[in-house]
Structures are given as structure tokens and as C-alpha cells.
Amino acid sequence: MFDFLSRLFSDCRCRRKRRKPPVAKPLDDQLRTCDTDLPKINSLPLGRSSDENSTLQESVDGWTQLLQHVAPNGLHNARARCYEGTRTQIIREIMAWIESKDPQNESKKVLLVTGHAGCGKTTLQQTLAEKCSENGIHASSYFASIADPTRNTVESIFPTIAYQLGCEIPAVKQLITSAVEEHRSIFSQPLETQITTLIVDPCKRFQEESHGVSTRPPHVILIDGLDECRDEEAQANLLAAITQTLLADDLPFRTIISSRSERSICAAMGPGGHLKGVAWHLRLDDNDATHDMRLYSQLRLSELFGPGTPHDQRPTEDDVETLVQSAQGQFVYLATAFNYLAVGTGSPTEKLKAVLACARPQYGPEPTHPFNTLDTLYTDILLNAKDAYERINLHAGRDFLLLLRLYQVNDNFGLAVKLPVGILTAMLDLESDGLEKLTSDVRSLVTLDRKGELRLRTLHRSFSNFWGEEWRAKDVFVPGPRIDAHLARCCLRHIIQCLTELHYLPDRWGELPHGECRKGSFQAAVWYLPWILGCAVSIDNDLVRFSRQGGWEKVDRLLPFAYRDYPNFFASNWAVCLGKFVDSLNDRIPEVVTVLSGFLAKWDRDIFGWRSEPRNLLEVTMLARASG
Secondary structure (H helix, E strand, O other): HHHHHHHHHHHHOOOOOOOOOOOOOOOHHHHHHHHOOOOOOOOOOOOOOHHHHHHHHHHHHHHHHHHOOOHHHHOOOOOOOOOOOOHHHHHHHHHHHHHHOOOOHHHOOEEEEEEEOOOOOOHHHHHHHHHHHOOOOOOEEOOOOOOOOOOOHHHHHHHHHHHHHHHOOEEEEEEEHHHHHHOOOOHHOOHHHHHHHHHHHHHHHHHOOOOOOOOOOOEEEEEEEHOOOOHHHHHHHHHHHHHHHOOOOOOOOOEEEOOOOOOOHEEEEEEOOOOOEEEEEEEEOOOOOOHHHHHHHHHHHHHOOOOOOOHHHOOHHHHHHHHHHHOOOOOHHHHHHHHHHHOOOOOOOHHHHOOEEEEEOOOOOOOOOOHHHHHHHHHHHHHHHHHHOOOOOOOOOOOOOHHHHHHHHHHHHOOOOOOOHHHHHOOOOOOOOHHHHHHHOOOOOEEEEOOOOOEEEEHHHHHHHHHHOHHHHHHHHOOOHHHHHHHHHHHHHHHHHHHHOOOOOOHHHHOOOOHHHHHHHHHHHOHHHHHHHHHOOHHHHHHHHHHHOOHHHHHHHHHHHHHHOOOOOOOOOHHHOOOOHHHHHOOOOOHHHHHHHHHHHHHHHHHHHHOOOOOOOOHHHHHHHHOO
């Protein structure tokens, strides 16, 4: 479980160029009581050998094993759909293709929907999923998201599709269950083997056994956001697997895949590509969405400014045209603008004036890149929220942009370690509802997902892309090193606070007189100290202050407590990684190096000894340390 931590220190200098999410979260569930963490369905029980795990795996039925590889967040939901009257022509054409039994259409069983960011691909897929569900032909959907580690790789796509097929057709569920029980290692096999075993073979068998039945079973499969799955090679392999199986066999499926025009899509549809001539390619960028965007804008404005709105405050047709032209074909611009008007504090009338002011530049050339007006809108929303947040006395001295960006980067696994929201909030020394207050005026950009572990979810990938690029974010950009340094300072301060607030140390972390999140944040500060410090720069003065306040002595007192409650999770290379960090300080702050050097050898010996000692000897060590 701690394998990824051992690499963090050596990788921290380059991790912003190429970052992969850790394979598991080292914090135990007890540390995350405040967040009610989602079960880690892919993790095997700790403390068992591989043989024991293999035996345990074989003891469960195939359907239960399949569930361990399903991405529940990837299932269809009704959060967004096309507004009534918009995208009607495209939806009509796609539904006709789905329901057609024309032999000419039978030769093209895959539809690729491509378009730039924010053009409405996901909303279109959500609408198609709803219409197919209403007609009884929806077989399965998978909505990928690069910000969600449970659905940002291709590995969970076919198990999730198989799961939904089984739920729709009980007879297929039994066949899938038997297939998994016969091929226990199927989830580690190539994608083509997975789709054949989990989907194609069970469905062919079902067809054979139900021969003569006239009713057409659910047969529409939707995969949204293929470009949101990491690794272009894996994307290409998934398309190839679909081509080699669903297209080659006599199955009734219609598969709709949406994505940006990534390399994998272009190669598959280009000259000599395996989907060339056998798939229908719908380019949303080629469809003029001006009429749909105008209708959408009129509908949203009529909802916000009803009949009771004074005449001089009602939006005009010129206002509608300004919004449509500013969107530059991006539905996400309009969706963000209208969500901004509808949620948070402030008058919709005044907010609309601000949006229109951004959309009507008073000087300068035309936009130089396609996201210019969208970036201006994002910037305006962030700056208005910053002013509102920082005007409150309670928030004096807090940097709104830094805190919000820190939460966002943490959710995307961009920090040294991924921390549950409750623990991160306590470590940042915010109120328990600090994140709610922080996001109250940016709900048009982010939302708080309370399903399972509380997390900050970005509503559209374009916002993450915007805030991660300095040339786009400009005045609201927050550099990565500044985020790392702030987290490191909070971690050091937290360790000092832990013992300052206590008159004595109890025998266990659980007996600390604090709430679960605060206890968890104290423990996380000690557990992850080497990696948090290793990724931070420009904190020399903070390290000197920490040393002079007896910070390392406090770490020495807290360390056995951090180890004792969760010895199986504690990183054995804790002292080694901290030592590498100390080596980088030799030429800069020898005062800190001198103090730390004496502790490092001791901590290395302590951790080695604790791993060898019987439990009762460790408790004697802790009691002696606490009383000293």
C-alpha cells in the first residue's frame, strides 16, 4: 500500500510534468470517519499472502468478483441533458440510426461523436441514454472523467458495461457470472479478451438460447469521454477491441463513443484505420449550433428573469446575441454563465451585466485563441468570489485562490499525497464547513460531491485545463510550488499545535480529545511529513522556525503513536525519505541539518526496532516516551 510513497521523494521534482494517481490511499478508513470513504473495491484484504488472496477470490461468486471492477461513478445519471428543442436534428438522426434495421446501417454499428472541449458531447450522450432508456433499448453507459480515478482508465469500461448488461437481462447475468468463475484472471487480461469473455460470448449464448424471440433486447452501448481515459495507447486498444469483437460478430449492438479528436480516434478513422468505412463519424464541430445556443440562452434567461422582472432589467435580444457570439460554439460557456447567474450570492441582474461586460471588450483585437471569452468568464467568476470571500472578517489573511486551487489539485492527485477533504480542511486550519464556505460563490465551476467521501468535483474539464495553464489563467493562476509550500507550512504548524493543545499524550491516537478529522489530520501530518516536505520549496525560514520551536522533538514524541495504531500501513522508509530531504538542505540551512541529523539515525533504528518488537514492548516504549 505504501509502494507509491517510496517513489514520491525522488519523483517530486518532475511530478508536475507527468503525474499518475497513486494506486491506493495509505490512510486507513478509521482516519477517514469524517468523510465516510467509498469502499476500495479493487483492494485485497491486507495481511494475507497471495495464495490466501487467490483462495479468497475463488470463494466468491463471479458476479461479486465482477462488482469489484465496476466504476459506479461512470454509470448514466440525469445531471445534464439537452434542453428541450436543442440538438433536435442530431438526436433525430442518431435515434433513427439506432432503431434502423436497414442492411446498409447494419454495416456501421459504431458511431464516433467528436468535437472540441465544451461543445456538448457529454450532454448529448446523457440525452441519448435517457431516450434509449425510455424506449427500453439502453444496454449500458460509461461516462469517463479524468478527474475521477475510478473512471479515468479503460480498465473498468468493459466490466462496467457487462455489469449493466447483466442488470438489464437476468439471463445474461447468469452467463457473465459463470464466465468470470471460469476465468478468474479475466480482469488482468487484454481488453479484447475481456470484451469477448464478459460481453460477446455471454450475449451470443443468450441469442442462441432465446432463438425465435421477437423482442429486441437492450442493445445501445454509450461510452462518453474516451479522451478522459489516461494513456492514448490504451484508448487505441479499446477501439481495436470493439472493432475486432462487436463489429465482427453477429450481435445487435449499436455503440456510440464520444471524444475529443485525439490521436487514437484520428488513426482509427483515418486512411487505413480499422474503423474507416465501418463506423459513422459525427463531427459536432461541423454542425452550426448557433440556433440551438440562441434557443438555450432564451430559455435560461426566461427562467432567471420571469414576468415579475422590471422591464428595464429584462435581457434584450442584443444581450442574447452577445452571449451566443461569445460562446464561440462552446455550450460550456453558456452553461457556466447561466449557472453563475443562478447560484451563489449577488443579484442575477448585476451578474449578467458583469458577464456581458466581459463578453464585450472595449478595446483590443478579436480573441486570439478559441477559449478567450471562456477564460475571461472563468477569471471574472473567480475574482468576484475572491473579493466576496476575503471581505468577511473571519477569513482575514486567507488567500481564496490558493485554498480553492489546493483543494482542486488534491482531488486530482496533484499533491505529494491525496488527503481526504475533512483531514485536509483540519490541516489547513479551516472551520469544519470551510470548503462549503470557500465554494459558495463558485458553484458554477465546481460542486461538492457528497456521494461517499466528500470531494470537490470540477463541473467541466475545460475549467481544470484553464486553471492549470498560466498563459490562460494569468492573474488567477496559482503556481504549483506555492501550493506545495503552503501545505508544508500547514503540516509543520499542525505538528506544533498537536502537543501545544495537550497537557499529556494519551496511549492511543483515538483517545485524543479532538474530533475525528482533527485527530486524522495530526496523524497525517506525521505520517506524510517526509513527502510533503520533499515536494516543497522556499520553506527554509519555516523549517528554521519549526526547529527553534522544538518541532523535531515533538515529532520524536508523536512518531511511536503514529506507528502503533496502524503498523501495517506505516512506511518503513519514512526516515530514509526524510533523510534525503535533509541532504538537500546541507548548503542552505545547516542549523536545521544539525538538529535533524541526530534524530534521523534514531528514528531509523526506532522504526526497525518497532517492526521487530512484540506489541507489549512497543507499548512500554510509548509510555516511557509520553511520560518523558
